[in-house]
Amino acid sequence: MTSTALQPAILIVSDTASEDPSTDRVVDALTPLLLATDQSPWKTPFTNIVPDNILDIQRSICDWTDGQDAVNLVLLSGGTGFTTRDNTPEAVAPLLHRHAPGLVHGMLDASLKVTPFAMMSRPVAGVRNGTLIVTLPGSPKGAKENLEAIVRLLPHACSQAAGANSRLLHAGGMQKLEAEAGVSVGNNQRSGAEDSHSYQPQLGHSDCGHARHHGNKTAKSNDTSEGPSRRNRLSPYPMLSVDEALWRISNHTPDPVMVEAPVTPALVGSVVAEDVYAAEAVPAYRASTVDGYAVIAANLNEDSTTSTTGGTKGIFPVASVAHANASGIVPPLERGTISRITTGAPLPPNANAVVMVEDTLLHASTPDGTEEATVEILTDDIKPNENVRQPGSDIELGSRILRKGDIVTPVGGEIGLLAATGTNTVKIYKKPCVGVMSTGDELVAHDDPQRLRGGQIRDSNRLSLLSCLSSWGFPTVDLGIAPDTPAGELEERLRSAVNREETSIDVIITTGGVSMGELDLLKPTIERSLGGTVHFGRVAMKPGKPTTFASIPVKRSPSQTNDAPKTWGKKLIFSLPGNPASALVGLHLFVLPCLHKLMGMGQGKLASGTGPVPGLPVVTVTLMHQLPLNRERTEYHCAVVRASQTDGLLYACSTGVSVTGQRSSRVGNLAHANALLVLKPGQGYIEKGTLVEALLMGPIRSGV
Numbered sequence: 001m002t003s004t005a006l007q008p009a010i011l012i013v014s015d016t017a018s019e020d021p022s023t024d025r026v027v028d029a030l031t032p033l034l035l036a037t038d039q040s041p042w043k044t045p046f047t048n049i050v051p052d053n054i055l056d057i058q059r060s061i062c063d064w065t066d067g068q069d070a071v072n073l074v075l076l077s078g079g080t081g082f083t084t085r086d087n088t089p090e091a092v093a094p095l096l097h098r099h100a101p102g103l104v105h106g107m108l109d110a111s112l113k114v115t116p117f118a119m120m121s122r123p124v125a126g127v128r129n130g131t132l133i134v135t136l137p138g139s140p141k142g143a144k145e146n147l148e149a150i151v152r153l154l155p156h157a158c159s160q161a162a163g164a165n166s167r168l169l170h171a172g173g174m175q176k177l178e179a180e181a182g183v184s185v186g187n188n189q190r191s192g193a194e195d196s197h198s199y200q201p202q203l204g205h206s207d208c209g210h211a212r213h214h215g216n217k218t219a220k221s222n223d224t225s226e227g228p229s230r231r232n233r234l235s236p237y238p239m240l241s242v243d244e245a246l247w248r249i250s251n252h253t254p255d256p257v258m259v260e261a262p263v264t265p266a267l268v269g270s271v272v273a274e275d276v277y278a279a280e281a282v283p284a285y286r287a288s289t290v291d292g293y294a295v296i297a298a299n300l301n302e303d304s305t306t307s308t309t310g311g312t313k314g315i316f317p318v319a320s321v322a323h324a325n326a327s328g329i330v331p332p333l334e335r336g337t338i339s340r341i342t343t344g345a346p347l348p349p350n351a352n353a354v355v356m357v358e359d360t361l362l363h364a365s366t367p368d369g370t371e372e373a374t375v376e377i378l379t380d381d382i383k384p385n386e387n388v389r390q391p392g393s394d395i396e397l398g399s400r401i402l403r404k405g406d407i408v409t410p411v412g413g414e415i416g417l418l419a420a421t422g423t424n425t426v427k428i429y430k431k432p433c434v435g436v437m438s439t440g441d442e443l444v445a446h447d448d449p450q451r452l453r454g455g456q457i458r459d460s461n462r463l464s465l466l467s468c469l470s471s472w473g474f475p476t477v478d479l480g481i482a483p484d485t486p487a488g489e490l491e492e493r494l495r496s497a498v499n500r501e502e503t504s505i506d507v508i509i510t511t512g513g514v515s516m517g518e519l520d521l522l523k524p525t526i527e528r529s530l531g532g533t534v535h536f537g538r539v540a541m542k543p544g545k546p547t548t549f550a551s552i553p554v555k556r557s558p559s560q561t562n563d564a565p566k567t568w569g570k571k572l573i574f575s576l577p578g579n580p581a582s583a584l585v586g587l588h589l590f591v592l593p594c595l596h597k598l599m600g601m602g603q604g605k606l607a608s609g610t611g612p613v614p615g616l617p618v619v620t621v622t623l624m625h626q627l628p629l630n631r632e633r634t635e636y637h638c639a640v641v642r643a644s645q646t647d648g649l650l651y652a653c654s655t656g657v658s659v660t661g662q663r664s665s666r667v668g669n670l671a672h673a674n675a676l677l678v679l680k681p682g683q684g685y686i687e688k689g690t691l692v693e694a695l696l697m698g699p700i701r702s703g704v
Contacts, residue, residue, distance in 0.1 A: 006072040006158050008034055009046040009064045011057070013078035013088050014138065018051040026077040029140035033151050041155045046071060052079050055244075057091035063251050065095075065131040067533055068553045068570055072158040074131060075147065078138030080122045088135050089124045096126035096133065100157070103134060103150050110149035111142070130162040219527035220534065237523075237537030237548075242589070242634060245549065246615075248535045249594050252551055253572065256429035256600035263418045263426060267408045269473035270428040271600035276402040278421040281392035285346040287324075290387045293360060293375060294322060294339040294351035297382045312355060313380035315363050318372045322348055338375065347388060354387035355379065395421055402426075405603045429600025432506035434469050434591075435497050437479035438462040439490060439512040439522065440578060445481065461511040461576075461583045464670075468587060474595060477505055484513060490521055491529045498530070498552050498571045506598060508571060509591060512578030514546040522575040526550045532573070542635040543582040547590060548575035581669045585636050585676060588616055588697050616695040621652040621677070623690050624704070629682040638673040641694055642701045651704045652677055652694055674698035 010027050017024040027047050034042040046064065050056040057076070064071045079088030103125040111118030123146070125134045132154065136143040220236040240248070258273040288294065295312050319337035322330045324344035332349035333339055339348045347354070355377050363374040395401060401417045408414040408428075418426060443459040444452060452458070459481055469476050477500075482493040490513075497508050513522040514537070526532040532552035539547050551570040572594065576586040596602065596614030621641050629635070639652045655673045678693040679686060686692070 005043045006041050006155060007043045007046070008073040008075065009048070009071045011060050011064075011074060011076045012047070012049040013052055013057055013076055014049065015051045015085065017049045021049055024049060025140040026136075026138070026143050029144045030075060030077070030136075030147055033144065033147050042073075045075075052085040052087050054087045054091040057088060058095060059247060059251070061092065061095055061128070061133065062248070065128045065133070066535065067252060067551060070129060070131050072131060072162060073154060074133045076133070076135045077143045080124075080135050080137060082120060082122075086122075089122045092124045092126075092133060092135055095128050096124070097129065098127045100125040100127065100132070100134075103153075103157070106150050106153075107134075107136075107146040111137075111145060114145060127161045132158050132161045219524070220537070221523035221527045223524070223528065235538055235546075237534065239538045239540050239545075240536050242539060242541050245536050245539045245547075245590065246593060249549055249590060250597060250614075252535055252549075252570075253594050253597045254570070256598055256603065258427055259430045260425050261428050263415065263423055265415065267415060267418075267426070267428065268410050270408050270431065271603065272402050272404055272406045272408065272414075273427040273429050273600060273603070274404050275400050276418070276423060276426055278395050278397055278399050278401050278423075280420075280422040281397040282395040282420050283389055283391060283393070285391055287389045288322075288341045288343055288345050288347060288354045288387060289389055290354055290356045291343050292341060292354050292356045292358075292387065293318075293377070294333060294341045294347050294354050295377070295382060296333060296335050296351060297353035297384045297386065299384055311380040312353075312377050312382040315374050315376045317374050320348060322346060338377070340372065340375075352384045352388070353382050355382050356387065405600070407601070429598075429603070431474055432595055432598040433475045433477060433503060434595065435477040435479045435500075435505040435508045436462050436465045436469070437493065437497065437508065437510045438481045438578075439484060439510055440481070441483045443481045443512075460580055461578065464580065464584055465509060465511070465587055468584070472592070472595070474599075475503070477503055479508070482510075484521055491525050494525060494530060494552075494573075498554055506571065507591070507594065508573045509587070510573065510575045511583045514548045514575045514577055523548060523550075526552065526573060526575075540633050541589075542630050542633045543579060544577055544586045544589070544636075545633065546577050547582075547586045549573070549590065550575065581638065584670050585638075588676065588695070589636060592616060616676070616697060619650055619675075619694050619696060619700075620691050621650040621675070621694045623677075623686065623688055623692060624651050624653045625688050626685045627654060627677070627679060628685050629679055631683065632681055634681060635677075635679040636695070637677040637679050638669040639675050639677045639694065640672060640701065641675040641696065642704050644704045645702060646704075650694075650700065652692070674701065 010030055012018075012024050012026055014024065027045075031045060034040060034045060048060050050060050057079070061074060061076075064074055076088055076092065079086045079091075104123045107123050107125075108118060108121070111121065121137055121142075123135050125132075127133070134147075134150070134154075136146045256271075256273070261267060261270070293316075295316075297312055316336065316338045318340055319333065320330050320339040322339050322341040322345040324342050330339060330346070330348040333351045335350075338355075339351060341347070341354060359377065359379045361376045361378065362372060363376045365371065366373045395417070401421060401423075402414060406414065417423075438459045438461055442455050442457055444450075444456045446458045446460060446463055448458075462478065462481070466476050466478060477497075479493065479497055482490045484490065494508070494510075497505055510522055523534055523537060526548075527534055527550075530552050532550045534548060534550045537548045538545055541547075550573045552573060554569050554571055574586065574591050574594070576583040576591075593615035602614045619641070621639075627637065638655045640655060641650055641652050643650055652675060654677075655669055655671065675694040675696050675698075678695065
């Protein structure tokens with residue numbers, strides 16, 4: 001038996017606890033049951049609290065159960081009663097791939113021995129992928145009693161759910177299993193701490209990575225080795241809303257990686273990974289804010305009997321000149337003299353104010369006529385510190401100049417701050433590298449000099465996507481065109497991109513091959529050949545319904561040592577439709593938020609409600625003409641948004657519309673477009689003058 005520990009997770013379903021986590025008592029009641037001894041097969045449980053909402057419950061479950069980092073056990077507490085807010089069974093049941101009625105009977109039997117009101121509970125148990133899911137009552141006492149009834153059997157159940165060899169598990173017979181679990185007929189309760197949890201699982205999720213890497217037993221895609229008659233006639237992938245698809249992308253996108261970079265123009269577009277503090281004060285000395293003359297101005301509180309000057313008005317000899325340069329050293333200023341000074345230059349010692357040159361007259365020059373000998377100051381209103389910048393008055397030494405989550409913009413302000421304060425390097429989040437591949441036997445390179453023949457078409461998608469990614473500042477790798485060949489070059493090209501060491505790729509974008517045809521091979525290749533997981537394969541949108549998002553497990557070596565054990569990571573894949581408009585809409589709508597998260601956008605300041613949000617910015621625009629609506633799907637309509645110089649409002653005009661709307665195959669739809677109009681499903685038309693949401697892809701233009 002292996003000593004691999006199992007990872008549990010506890011999800012509290014409660015409106016009250018979601019608003020005030022301190023009110024929850026269930027986690028403290030359940031955790032000791034799992035961690036009763038030093039030999040416990042369980043790790044410390046992950047925990048989360050969500051309100052009594054089906055979507056929130058399902059999102060948390062999928063977060064823990066889908067993908068390579070899936071937990072072994074999810075325990076849900078709360079929401080299993082009969083009130084209108086008890087939604088846990090309705091949320092859990094649709095997610096289960098296999099039900100476990102025996103665990104439900106075991107919990108109910110134990111509860112009925114305590115109270116007849118146990119009949120009012122609606123527990124659910126089963127397996128999703130390789131994770132066991134069990135619902136428990138919301139009260140700490142009830143949750144604990146239910147878990148006690150089954151807890152000693154759960155390691156065995158989790159091992160089987162994770163893919164352990166059942167024959168090996170049962171090789172010693174049922175009595176051996178009962179002895180290892182510390183249970184027997186008529187005794188499902190604890191029989192002593194020294195025996196509890198003595199059973200160690202045969203196989204946990206952490207042992208399954210290699211097997212999953214070479215094939216996905218839960219693959220939904222067509223098996224390419226079977227004939228057309230065995231293919232799916234309907235997509236096996238559920239149709240998700242755009243919001244749900246975006247949530248899954250965010251959920252499966254890894255956290256950004258922090259790196260240290262020199263302060264150069266190459267920082268533009270990067271996100272600051274930690275607060276930056278001024279290494280030097282700005283200015284570092286008392287500096288003049290004007291061209292004029294440094295003087296010693298009398299303090300209003302100064303005793304007139306001790307002052308040797310009656311003010312600044314009068315004729316004064318020019319004792320020195322102070323320029324804004326690095327080498328100039330000016331002697332201290334004596335009372336009754338002045339020093340000519342330029343803007344930004346340091347004040348001479350003893351000087352405490354500057355008179356503007358406009359408030360003076362030349363009185364006399366030096367004998368050779370090259371310099372000022374005496375200057376008349378026309379004003380007597382100059383006070384100490386007038387026209388003077390004090391040290392650190394712009395930026396104090398040690399003050400915070402940039403926050404975690406700030407973007408280094410091309411305006412130049414952030415670079416200027418770093419340079420002015422003597423900051424040589426800064427921690428930023430590494431920008432992800434993106435590989436782009438087109439698929440299809442019909443594709444020809446856009447610059448191929450030969451004339452097209454038969455069903456050939458120019459590959460416009462790859463060039464469009466690479467251009468857009470480069471304009472966003474992401475490093476890219478051109479992965480070329482892969483043919484539609486089952487178990488052939490497509491698989492090898494994807495595998496090579498996933499395992500690429502030189503210019504390692506973080507995100508792969510493919511176009512084409514994601515629909516239902518016999519040559520649509522992206523999903524089967526990802527799931528069946530590369531051991532990946534398709535997180536979604538259809539989205540209720542137009543264009544781009546077959547848009548697919550997946551991840552492929554990879555082994556990565558820690559950079560610090562070559563002989564350190566390798567750890568599991570993952571590469572993300574966006575498989576976009578082959579139609580040009582669909583591909584570009586998918587890039588802006590789905591890929592960009594993922595890349596933004598990978599580069600750290602949304603870190604730091606987002607939590608306080610400010611700062612940039614991943615994805616395209618959203619504005620409200622007024623339609624300039626009537627547009628047809630799609631009855632079933634939200635349409636992302638290509639448009640030009642302009643700002644009116646008359647009323648300052650934003651107006652949108654379609655880049656091309658017909659009776660049936662914009663065609664996804666029309667590459668010209670996105671030419672000149674700077675926005676995607678979000679047109680919700682409906683009957684008929686949306687009228688001119690209606691306010692709609694628009695996702696900005698580029699700068700707003702002027703004039704209507």
